[in-house]
Amino acid sequence: MLSKTYVQACLDGDANIFDLDDYIDYWHDNDTGVTLREFLGLTPYEYQEWGKNSDSIFRDILRCRREGIDFAEYERMSDTNRIAARSYDEEAIDRLRKESNE
Structure with missing residues (x-):
């Protein structure tokens, strides 16, 4: 039935955050x-962090996978840098970095 991992299915648009329980079942x-x-397609670190947090952590895991950001590195970032990491706007990234250094 399920030919892809949960993470890959989400990245391909074949599953969404609400399908997690179906995959686990x-x-x-x-x-x-x-x-x-x-089966879910998680790295050892992602799996460990999911165990410590709620299912909502999958939003961040999927975002990191889409953007090519290492999840462990993302977890160590400040909130400002997390916003910048998610931004495609170079000016917004520079502005956030300047504001965080002031």
């Missing part, structure tokens, strides 16, 4: 031959 009900972490 499928993993529990079927012999997938892989760990839940692998």
